[in-house]
Amino acid sequence: MDQATGEQARAVDADVAIMGAGIVGLFNALQYAKRGFQVLLLDNARGQKRSFKVGESFLIFTNPFLRTVGGLDAFAGECFPKHGVWFTYGLEHSERFEATSEWGVHADPPHYLYEQAADKRYFRASLMDVQIVRPEAEDVMRESLASFPNVRFLDTVKVRDVVIQEEEGRPHELHWECQATREQGTVRARWVLDCSGRNRLLARKQKHSVELKDGFQTTAVWGQFEGITDELFGEPWVHTYADGDQTSRDLHTLHLWGEGYWIWVIRLSKQRISVGATFDQRKPPPGATPEAQLWELIGRHPPLRKALAKERMLEFRMYRDVQYMTDTFVSARRYGMMGDAASIVDAYYSQGISLALVSSWHIANLVEQDLRGGGMDPEYLERVNRATRQDWHIMRNMIREKYTPAIADSRFFVLSHMLDLSIFWSAGASRSRISRWLVETGGDTRRETPELRELREYLSRHMFYSQTKPWHGLSPERVRELQGRLQAGIGERARWRLEHGIRVPTLKAIVRLAAPVPQLWKLPFLRGQERADLSAEDFIHPEKFLKRVPAWLRRWLPESPSERLSRAIAVRGQTLLVLFLLGYAYDWADTEVQKLLLQLGLLEPIARAEPQETEAPIPARKVAS
Numbered sequence: 001m002d003q004a005t006g007e008q009a010r011a012v013d014a015d016v017a018i019m020g021a022g023i024v025g026l027f028n029a030l031q032y033a034k035r036g037f038q039v040l041l042l043d044n045a046r047g048q049k050r051s052f053k054v055g056e057s058f059l060i061f062t063n064p065f066l067r068t069v070g071g072l073d074a075f076a077g078e079c080f081p082k083h084g085v086w087f088t089y090g091l092e093h094s095e096r097f098e099a100t101s102e103w104g105v106h107a108d109p110p111h112y113l114y115e116q117a118a119d120k121r122y123f124r125a126s127l128m129d130v131q132i133v134r135p136e137a138e139d140v141m142r143e144s145l146a147s148f149p150n151v152r153f154l155d156t157v158k159v160r161d162v163v164i165q166e167e168e169g170r171p172h173e174l175h176w177e178c179q180a181t182r183e184q185g186t187v188r189a190r191w192v193l194d195c196s197g198r199n200r201l202l203a204r205k206q207k208h209s210v211e212l213k214d215g216f217q218t219t220a221v222w223g224q225f226e227g228i229t230d231e232l233f234g235e236p237w238v239h240t241y242a243d244g245d246q247t248s249r250d251l252h253t254l255h256l257w258g259e260g261y262w263i264w265v266i267r268l269s270k271q272r273i274s275v276g277a278t279f280d281q282r283k284p285p286p287g288a289t290p291e292a293q294l295w296e297l298i299g300r301h302p303p304l305r306k307a308l309a310k311e312r313m314l315e316f317r318m319y320r321d322v323q324y325m326t327d328t329f330v331s332a333r334r335y336g337m338m339g340d341a342a343s344i345v346d347a348y349y350s351q352g353i354s355l356a357l358v359s360s361w362h363i364a365n366l367v368e369q370d371l372r373g374g375g376m377d378p379e380y381l382e383r384v385n386r387a388t389r390q391d392w393h394i395m396r397n398m399i400r401e402k403y404t405p406a407i408a409d410s411r412f413f414v415l416s417h418m419l420d421l422s423i424f425w426s427a428g429a430s431r432s433r434i435s436r437w438l439v440e441t442g443g444d445t446r447r448e449t450p451e452l453r454e455l456r457e458y459l460s461r462h463m464f465y466s467q468t469k470p471w472h473g474l475s476p477e478r479v480r481e482l483q484g485r486l487q488a489g490i491g492e493r494a495r496w497r498l499e500h501g502i503r504v505p506t507l508k509a510i511v512r513l514a515a516p517v518p519q520l521w522k523l524p525f526l527r528g529q530e531r532a533d534l535s536a537e538d539f540i541h542p543e544k545f546l547k548r549v550p551a552w553l554r555r556w557l558p559e560s561p562s563e564r565l566s567r568a569i570a571v572r573g574q575t576l577l578v579l580f581l582l583g584y585a586y587d588w589a590d591t592e593v594q595k596l597l598l599q600l601g602l603l604e605p606i607a608r609a610e611p612q613e614t615e616a617p618i619p620a621r622k623v624a625s
């Protein structure tokens with residue numbers, strides 16, 4: 001690592017200059033170093049106050065990229081294991097979860113599957129997500145970066161300006177100032193990548209910012225706490241499945257919804273936890289300060305409030321305006337923007353870093369093609385910009401309706417999250433393929449076999465949420481439009497039911513890695529019930545497979561649990577989408593019938609009853625196998 005002093009630092013030339021040495025900047029420095037390019041990384045890393053930042057939850061593509069290119073495989077083994085994601089509405093002012101609407105994805109692989117895996121590194125990269133303390137992960141990545149002789153890190157500088165050259169072949173210029181000595185200098189690079197986070201130097205300078213004009217803007221407030229033990233999350237947090245298996249909600253990335261806001265709960269290693277909230281600025285919670293607003297929201301959820309103490313807070317942070325977007329992620333003028341330097345919508349689903357790493361990989365393919373003399377593929381460049389732009393809008397469509405009063409309708413709660421998961425699970429095949437490519441190559445294209453080269457070409461076309469099967473036959477814009485209409489449709493009907501006092505049962509629907517198909521076909525038969533469980537049943541576990549699957553059907557399915565899991569992963573996204581569409585059709589038909597009955601005076605609206613506390617036996621705390 002170099003302090004920027006003297007003529008040598010001022011005269012540096014590089015293939016790729018990267019602004020920002022956070023987790024996205026470090027990842028990019030590592031991936032270009034592994035591909036053999038001269039890399040210059042610039043940031044005032046030494047002069048920054050060490051921050052706990054937000055606890056990072058791996059989801060979808062984050063895990064394979066950071067375990068391989070990021071060099072975090074061993075580090076991830078020391079982190080808090082991520083058992084999945086869990087979503088709850090209705091816990092406000094309640095001590096228990098029984099009367100809440102819930103959707104969950106328990107994705108922690110059963111131990112017997114890991115033991116049977118032939119390639120355990122691939123298994124970890126493709127399936128074993130964790131929750132990390134970001135600055136500690138960045139420490140490991142910086143140590144790894146120091147071993148590459150083709151990387152220079154100017155770690156006391158701040159980039160003051162970037163001059164993007166118009167003339168072909170002329171290197172761009174980055175003007176920096178050393179924060180330790182106040183010396184100034186210039187470096188030149190063929191490509192410039194902005195990973196500087198919310199500073200967004202290139203997006204602002206090149207006028208790529210997109211104004212969001214619909215009035216929907218959010219604020220995020222959060223803190224990290226220490227001294228968090230299992231004992232603080234007792235019996236009320238335990239969920240028991242119909243087959244007797246148990247899990248605890250706090251072992252997942254937990255989302256607690258209220259009208260106009262949601263709270264995240266992310267447990268971390270070394271008895272720490274990240275807890276924060278994002279709220280619609282049109283419905284701010286009470287509080288004289290942002291920190292007071294956070295505590296007010298936490299206080300609405302007694303089980304969470306009991307686990308936290310103000311004196312255990314290590315740090316408080318906030319973003320006043322969370323959402324912004326860019327219209328470009330990579331330019332033919334040889335610059336790119338990724339991570340928060342480009343777009344961010346919401347922490348929901350932890351998609352900021354996942355999309356940042358995906359776009360970084362695509363951009364690296366274009367940069368390498370250019371630097372090795374092959375020029376840039378204009379179709380690929382256009383696809384990266386179009387698809388990534390629409391992927392961000394898809395993320396925004398996912399959350400917009402959930403911030404409205406529709407969130408209180410349990411059917412909407414399940415269907416909305418189900419549509420989201422169908423998109424994420426449709427990307428499961430791409431996650432498996434990129435995991436294979438990364439494990440086999442280590443991120444270095446020079447290690448590709450012809451088969452791996454073909455795999456990378458496939459991923460260059462399909463590793464976007466808007467271009468995975470079954471969406472790949474449509475344009476990214478069309479996928480975003482359809483998904484937005486589907487979310488808006490169920491949201492509009494939910495608000496109508498709530499406004500007219502039409503009750504639906506309180507639903508719980510938990511899917512698992514080995515039980516991916518929720519029992520949505522029960523919906524038409526739930527009239528008059530207060531609560532219903534639509535959770536999926538396990539058909540991967542050997543004993544449960546023999547018990548639940550008829551003999552005639554077993555003949556058509558693989559005998560090996562690993563093969564059944566692979567088959568399920570390959571089709572679960574499409575299966576979930578079909579089930580959602582059936583649920584969407586039922587939701588439309590049922591609501592139309594309710595409207596007709598109301599017009600004819602044959603339906604009397606029923607006021608929703610307040611959730612009733614129920615006594616439940618206290619089970620032992622354990623995790624589903």
